[in-house]
Amino acid sequence: MEVEPLFIEQKSPEIRNALDKAPIYRKRVTVKARKAIAGEEITTFFNDGAGITKETENTAEEGDWIVTSPLGEIYIVKEKIFNDSYRAIGEDGTYKARKFCRAIVNPYGGPVKIMASWGSYQSGGSNCYIIDSCDEEGKRDSSPYIVAAEAFDATYELVEDFDKK
DSSP: OOOOOEEOOTTSHHHHHHHHHSOEEEEOSEEEEEEOOTTOEEEEEEEOSSSEEEEEEEEOOTTOEEEEOTTOOEEEEOHHHHHHHEEEOSSSSEEEEOOEEEEEEOTTSSOEEEEOTTSSEEEEOTTOEEEEEEOTTOOBOSOOEEEOHHHHHHHEEEOTTGGGO
């Protein structure tokens, strides 16, 4: 029997406070990216250990980018966010993340759902992460989103000496 995800307000004081105190991570892997075609629809899926689940859907606008993670997760990124967050490391569409994030494990004990900043619902399993990009000083962007646990564990690493920079 499938459990209906709990709707959470990703900018609630509880989530904001937890993210403000959360450890800092960085993406340790490269991604493939290409310019999106305006109107292109992307549905993102995640594997929560119990099977493949729809995470979110989004429609590309002019200037957006389509990013594919090493695990095959495909998602849309706004042009400004893409340019601020990634740098090309080759001519084959390979990019490396340049930003950091703060992350917490889903504190609710079951599947969750949020209204993402791009205007669509985003779902995560009981062990998903709620993350928010941050700058080199740890200041969050205040646009939390969900990353499946498997994807987070495979692509992010803890920045041990973040405060010593």
